[in-house]
Amino acid sequence: MSKTAESVLSNNTSAVAPDDDDSPPSTVLVLLGPMEFETAGKADIMSIKIRTPDERGPTLEAAAKMVKEETLQAMHVILKSSSVSSLYDETIVETFFEALTPGAETTVHVLGTPDMPVQPADVNSIRVSLLMGGLRLESEGLTEGEEGGWTLTARKPKPGGDSDDEEDEEPKKEELESIAE
Numbered sequence: 001m002s003k004t005a006e007s008v009l010s011n012n013t014s015a016v017a018p019d020d021d022d023s024p025p026s027t028v029l030v031l032l033g034p035m036e037f038e039t040a041g042k043a044d045i046m047s048i049k050i051r052t053p054d055e056r057g058p059t060l061e062a063a064a065k066m067v068k069e070e071t072l073q074a075m076h077v078i079l080k081s082s083s084v085s086s087l088y089d090e091t092i093v094e095t096f097f098e099a100l101t102p103g104a105e106t107t108v109h110v111l112g113t114p115d116m117p118v119q120p121a122d123v124n125s126i127r128v129s130l131l132m133g134g135l136r137l138e139s140e141g142l143t144e145g146e147e148g149g150w151t152l153t154a155r156k157p158k159p160g161g162d163s164d165d166e167e168d169e170e171p172k173k174e175e176l177e178s179i180a181e
Contacts (some may be wrong), residue, residue, distance in 0.1 A: 011089040024071045028063070028096055032079035032087040043140045052087055067099040081118045081150075084110060088126055093133030102158040106135055109143070110150040130154040152166025 025046035033039055037047050048063050050056050075096055079087055093106065100106070107127050112118040123140070129139055135154035143149035 024068050026073045028075045030077045034084045035104045064095050069098050070101045073104050077108045080111045090129035093129055100156040104156045106154045108152045112148030114147045118150035124151055
């Protein structure tokens with residue numbers, strides 16, 4: 001059985017984190033929409049469930065209090081393509097940015113359907129939020145073996161940059177504008 005403390009925030013919305021303050025979570029999992037995730041065994045995963053846009057703010061605020069600066073090694077956000085415009089918001093990245101360690105990976109999994117696969121334009125708002133949130137987009141594309149899904153992977157830059165080309169350190173305004181179109 002998993003060692004967790006559940007804090008119910010509103011209407012079945014919850015944030016679940018390890019109850020041992022000496023071992024903060026190393027991974028945060030944000031589930032947007034009607035999805036479930038249960039940790040198996042001893043886990044250091046904080047699971048956040050947000051089912052409606054009204055729950056997003058209070059849930060993220062409560063979850064932010066459960067993590068410490070530069071303790072998260074990874075963040076995963078999982079949502080259905082039909083929920084991108086209603087449930088995904090840049091505050092998800094903003095909430096956990098300081099908690100991510102330099103080099104930590106953030107992956108957004110957008111679940112599609114066989115008859116309606118996710119298209120690049122469907123995830124523009126996610127792509128822009130990752131870049132504007134201070135993360136460096138590393139890869140994106142159709143998810144193998146999943147029914148029309150799309151995955152975007154970004155990384156928090158290390159201090160001093162982890163690239164030899166200083167021009168790549170900050171996304172250029174023109175690049176962001178072309179993505180948003």
